[in-house]
Amino acid sequence: MPPAPPVETPPSQLRAVAATALLIACTLLGLAGTDLVLPAVPALPAALGGSAAQAQLVLATFAAGTGVGLVLFGEIGARHDNRPLLVLALVLYGASSLAAAAAPTLTALVLLRFLQGVAAACAAVVAPGMVRALFSPRGAMRAIGFIGSVESLAPALAPIIGVWLLQWGGWQASFLLTGVLALALAALVALAGHILPAVAARRSGHSYVVLLTNPVFHRYALSQGFALGSLLVYVFGMPVVLTGSLGGTLADFITMQLFGITTFIIAANVASRLVGRFGAEPVILGGSLLSLAGLLALLAYGVAGGRDMAVVIGLFLPFNAGFGLRGPPGFYCALQASGGDDARASALVLLFVMATTAGGTALAAPLVTRGLAPLAAVAFALGVVGILCLALLPRLPGAGTAEAGAGAGEGAR
Incomplete structure (x- = not known):
C-alpha cells in the first residue's frame, strides 16, 4: 500500500x-x-x-x-x-x-x-x-x-x-x-x-470575470469600498473645512485624526469577539449603521451652522467606531465569498475603495469651501450606497457566525 x-x-x-x-x-x-x-x-x-x-x-x-x-x-x-x-x-x-x-x-x-x-x-x-x-x-x-x-x-x-x-x-x-x-x-x-504560507488559487475556474459576476462577493466588497471610501473622503476634505469655514487649524485636524484612529483601533480589535457572539452579518450591518449615524449627526450639525471643534471631533468618533466594527468581518467575508481566490478578491476590494475615494473626493472638492455640511453630505451618500449593497445583494450562506461563515466558504470551494 x-x-x-x-x-x-x-x-x-x-x-x-x-x-x-x-x-x-x-x-x-x-x-x-x-x-x-x-x-x-x-x-x-x-x-x-x-x-x-x-x-x-x-x-x-x-x-x-x-x-x-x-x-x-x-x-x-x-x-x-x-x-x-x-x-x-x-x-x-x-x-x-x-x-x-x-x-x-x-x-x-x-x-x-x-x-x-x-x-x-x-x-x-x-x-x-x-x-x-x-x-x-x-x-x-x-x-x-x-x-x-x-x-x-x-x-x-x-x-x-x-x-x-x-x-x-x-x-x-x-x-x-x-x-x-x-x-x-x-x-x-x-x-x-x-x-509564510504558500497561497495561490485552489482550483481552476477563477478569474476577475468570475468575481465581478458574483453578487455575494459584491455584497461585501462593494459595501466595504463605500464604507471606507466615505471615511476617507471625509478625512481628505476636513483640512480645508477645518482651516476655512470652521476657523480651526491643522492642529485641530491632527487632534481629530488621533481621536478617530484610537476609536477605530479599539473597535477593530473587539470586532472578532462581537462576531463570535452575534455573527458576522449583524456586526457588519450594525457597524455600517453606526458610521451612518455619526455622519448624519455631522451633517445635521453642519446644516445648523455648528462650529465647535469639540463637537465635530466627538461626532467623528462613532463614524470611526462603526467602520472599525464592520471593517474586519466585511473584508473577511469578501475573501470567503471569493471561493478561495483571495489575491484577486483583495485586489478588487482595494480597487473599490480607491475608486470610491477618488470619485467621492472629486465630487466633494468644489464643495469643501462651503463648510462641513456639503462634505458630510457626500460622505453620507456614499455610506447610504454601502447600506443598500447590504440590503439588496445576497449574503454568504451560513455567515451568521465566523465559524459558520468559514464552513460555508470552504464548502463553496
Missing part, C-alpha cells in the same frame, strides 16, 4: 505571529509610499525644475501605479506562490525608490513613482490570503482587525517622519529610507519566507 499522505498541521502560534508581523511591515512600507513623500512635494520644483502642478503628479502617478499593481499582482498572486512574488515586488520597490532618490529631473521622478506604486501594491494584495491560511476563521478576523489598526497609524505618523527626513536629508531622504527598508525586507522574506 502506498504511504498515507502527510497530514498538514496548522502553523504554530509563534510562527503565525511572526509571519503576521512580517506581513504588516511589508504592507506598511507600501502604504508609506505617499505619506513619507508628502512633505517634500512643495520643495521638488526648486530642486528638480518643473512646476507645482507637475510636482503633484508625484502623488498622482504613485496612486495610478498602485491601481495597476493591484490588478497585476491579484492575477499573478492567484496563479503562483505568493512568497517569491512578494520578494520580487519588494526588490522592485526598493530599486525604484533608490532610483527616485537619484532622479535628475521631475519628469524622471514622476515615471519612477509609477513603478514604485506598482510594486507597493503587492503586499496589500497577498497579505490577506496569507493571514487566512495562518489562523482559524475567528483568529484571521482578529488578525485582519489588528493589521487594519496598525495600518491606520501610517497616514498619521508617516508625514511627521517625512517632515523630519526632509529637514535632515532633503527631498531624497524619504526615498533613500524607503529603498533601504524595502531591500532589507526583501532579504528577510527570502531568508525567512518559510514562515
Whole structure:
C-alpha cells in the first residue's frame, strides 16, 4: 500500500505571529509610499525644475501605479506562490525608490513613482490570503482587525517622519529610507519566507470575470469600498473645512485624526469577539449603521451652522467606531465569498475603495469651501450606497457566525 499522505498541521502560534508581523511591515512600507513623500512635494520644483502642478503628479502617478499593481499582482498572486512574488515586488520597490532618490529631473521622478506604486501594491494584495491560511476563521478576523489598526497609524505618523527626513536629508531622504527598508525586507522574506504560507488559487475556474459576476462577493466588497471610501473622503476634505469655514487649524485636524484612529483601533480589535457572539452579518450591518449615524449627526450639525471643534471631533468618533466594527468581518467575508481566490478578491476590494475615494473626493472638492455640511453630505451618500449593497445583494450562506461563515466558504470551494 502506498504511504498515507502527510497530514498538514496548522502553523504554530509563534510562527503565525511572526509571519503576521512580517506581513504588516511589508504592507506598511507600501502604504508609506505617499505619506513619507508628502512633505517634500512643495520643495521638488526648486530642486528638480518643473512646476507645482507637475510636482503633484508625484502623488498622482504613485496612486495610478498602485491601481495597476493591484490588478497585476491579484492575477499573478492567484496563479503562483505568493512568497517569491512578494520578494520580487519588494526588490522592485526598493530599486525604484533608490532610483527616485537619484532622479535628475521631475519628469524622471514622476515615471519612477509609477513603478514604485506598482510594486507597493503587492503586499496589500497577498497579505490577506496569507493571514487566512495562518489562523482559524475567528483568529484571521482578529488578525485582519489588528493589521487594519496598525495600518491606520501610517497616514498619521508617516508625514511627521517625512517632515523630519526632509529637514535632515532633503527631498531624497524619504526615498533613500524607503529603498533601504524595502531591500532589507526583501532579504528577510527570502531568508525567512518559510514562515509564510504558500497561497495561490485552489482550483481552476477563477478569474476577475468570475468575481465581478458574483453578487455575494459584491455584497461585501462593494459595501466595504463605500464604507471606507466615505471615511476617507471625509478625512481628505476636513483640512480645508477645518482651516476655512470652521476657523480651526491643522492642529485641530491632527487632534481629530488621533481621536478617530484610537476609536477605530479599539473597535477593530473587539470586532472578532462581537462576531463570535452575534455573527458576522449583524456586526457588519450594525457597524455600517453606526458610521451612518455619526455622519448624519455631522451633517445635521453642519446644516445648523455648528462650529465647535469639540463637537465635530466627538461626532467623528462613532463614524470611526462603526467602520472599525464592520471593517474586519466585511473584508473577511469578501475573501470567503471569493471561493478561495483571495489575491484577486483583495485586489478588487482595494480597487473599490480607491475608486470610491477618488470619485467621492472629486465630487466633494468644489464643495469643501462651503463648510462641513456639503462634505458630510457626500460622505453620507456614499455610506447610504454601502447600506443598500447590504440590503439588496445576497449574503454568504451560513455567515451568521465566523465559524459558520468559514464552513460555508470552504464548502463553496
